[in-house]
Amino acid sequence: MIICSVSIAVIFLIVFIISAKNGQFDDDESPAVRILLEDKKQETENKEETEKN
Template structure:
């Protein structure tokens, strides 16, 4: 039974370490995308779809 407590506490400790590493990397800008905004303007026409015209009864 003591092995379960040991493994549980060890897994929680590892999860906390990974969470702190994730928060640190987000604050340092690791996941910032600097490439896509510069290329998005080149493909802007493909992303815009025309709205279908409404059919009205006269």
């Protein structure tokens, strides 16, 4: 059982190292911020449209 759990841990470690080297975890903050910025853009566009009418 110990051999099985250690081998699974090593596999996950190898997968993590490979994905980190390929840049999977480079930009982890901007997607969360991008969601907020898109909402603000839509709000300003909606305000501009209501002001025109």
